[in-house]
Amino acid sequence: MEWGRSLAPIPDYTRVSSGVLPFMSWEMWRKIGPTIECHYFTDDYLSWRADLAGFPNVYRKGFGFVHGHAQHGRHWGGATIEQKMIADEPIFEAAKAAYLRG
Numbered sequence: 179m180e181w182g183r184s185l186a187p188i189p190d191y192t193r194v195s196s197g198v199l200p201f202m203s204w205e206m207w208r209k210i211g212p213t214i215e216c217h218y219f220t221d222d223y224l225s226w227r228a229d230l231a232g233f234p235n236v237y238r239k240g241f242g243f244v245h246g247h248a249q250h251g252r253h254w255g256g257a258t259i260e261q262k263m264i265a266d267e268p269i270f271e272a273a274k275a276a277y278l279r280g
Contacts (some may be wrong), residue, residue: 194238196225199243206233217254218263219270226274 202210210227213220225235237249254262 188237190237192240194235194237195229195236196222197228200224200228200235202228202233206231209233214269214273216235216266216269218266223273227277246260 198221202224208226209231210224210233214223229235257265
């Protein structure tokens, strides 16, 4: 599975590493939040924290979400999506390392 898509059938409740659109209860949020302050990788960070807290990320059949690739209104000082992702990834990795250090 890449970017939340798979061409092959996936059994319901299959564990996945990240939720494309993470959602959770307030109880879960109190245990895994807050997220990191950047544009990309926030879903990966929350999914990672959820898994560590005992809330596994699973694929669910029957749930659909369409994410438009609309760049209108996004201003990153002229950076492309790829440049913004490259800039945000170290924030994600540093946050994970800091959490593990305690």
